Amino acid sequence: MSVPPSDILLVGATGLIGRAVIAVAAGRRLTILARRPMDDVPERHALLVAPPERWADMIAAERPPVLVCCLGTTIRQAGSQAAFRAVDHDLILSAARGARLGGATQMIVVSAVGASAQSRNFYLRTKGETEDGLRALGFARLDIMRPGLLTGERAGPPRLGEGIASAVAPVTDxxxxxxxxxxxxxxAAVVxxxxGALAGQGGPGxxxxxxxxxxxxAD
Structure with missing residues (x-):
C-alpha cells in the first residue's frame, strides 16, 4: 500500500474483501475496527473491537487519513430489507461521518456494479443511496469500488446462489x-x-x- 503504516483504518474486515485487504497489506500496519475479536489478524496490525454504535466515535478518535470500508451483507444474511439497510447504508455512512469528523481526506468503499439510487432493485438502490450519501460528506477523494460477482474462499457457511454463479462464471464472463x-x-484478491493501490492516492473528486x-x- 502507498501510505505510511497506521494511516489506513479498515472496517468490514471479516468479509471476503476485508480479509483479502488484510492479506495483501504486506509490510503495512492497518488499524482494523471490528464488532468481534478476530483470531487470525497478523500481529503487526492494530485490532479494535467495539459494537457498531460506537464505531463513529472510535474512528473519529483514531483520526485516520484514509478509511477503507468493506462492509456489506445480503438481505438473506441480514434477515430483512431493514436489517440489510442498517448495515449497507446506515452503518457505512456512520463510519464515514466519524472519519470525516476525525479529518480523513480519503475514503475507499466497496459498493456494487449497477448501484444507483434510481434502481428499481432494492439492493442496488440501497447501494446507490449509500454512494450518494458518501458524496455529500465531502471527502477530498472518494473511491467507489463496483465489483460484480466476487470470487474467492469465504469464511462461514457457503452461499448456494453465489456458489452456482461462481461455477458458471468462466462461461458467462x-x-x-x-x-x-x-x-x-x-x-476478491484483485479488488x-x-x-491497496488507491490508498493515499492524490487527485480530488x-x-x-x-x-x-x-x-x-491491481496489476
Missing amino acids: VLLRGSLRRYRSIP ARAI VHIHENDSMRRL
Missing part, C-alpha cells in the same frame, strides 16, 4: 462483452489489491472503479 464487461466476476479499472489498478 466470456459472453459479457463491450459495456457489459463491468458485470464480469472478479476475485483488495486495487484498494469521486472516482468510480469497475471491473477493468480494478484489474488495471
Whole structure:
C-alpha cells in the first residue's frame, strides 16, 4: 500500500474483501475496527473491537487519513430489507461521518456494479443511496469500488446462489462483452489489491472503479 503504516483504518474486515485487504497489506500496519475479536489478524496490525454504535466515535478518535470500508451483507444474511439497510447504508455512512469528523481526506468503499439510487432493485438502490450519501460528506477523494460477482474462499457457511454463479462464471464472463464487461466476476484478491493501490492516492473528486479499472489498478 502507498501510505505510511497506521494511516489506513479498515472496517468490514471479516468479509471476503476485508480479509483479502488484510492479506495483501504486506509490510503495512492497518488499524482494523471490528464488532468481534478476530483470531487470525497478523500481529503487526492494530485490532479494535467495539459494537457498531460506537464505531463513529472510535474512528473519529483514531483520526485516520484514509478509511477503507468493506462492509456489506445480503438481505438473506441480514434477515430483512431493514436489517440489510442498517448495515449497507446506515452503518457505512456512520463510519464515514466519524472519519470525516476525525479529518480523513480519503475514503475507499466497496459498493456494487449497477448501484444507483434510481434502481428499481432494492439492493442496488440501497447501494446507490449509500454512494450518494458518501458524496455529500465531502471527502477530498472518494473511491467507489463496483465489483460484480466476487470470487474467492469465504469464511462461514457457503452461499448456494453465489456458489452456482461462481461455477458458471468462466462461461458467462466470456459472453459479457463491450459495456457489459463491468458485470464480469472478479476475485476478491484483485479488488483488495486495487484498494491497496488507491490508498493515499492524490487527485480530488469521486472516482468510480469497475471491473477493468480494478484489474488495471491491481496489476
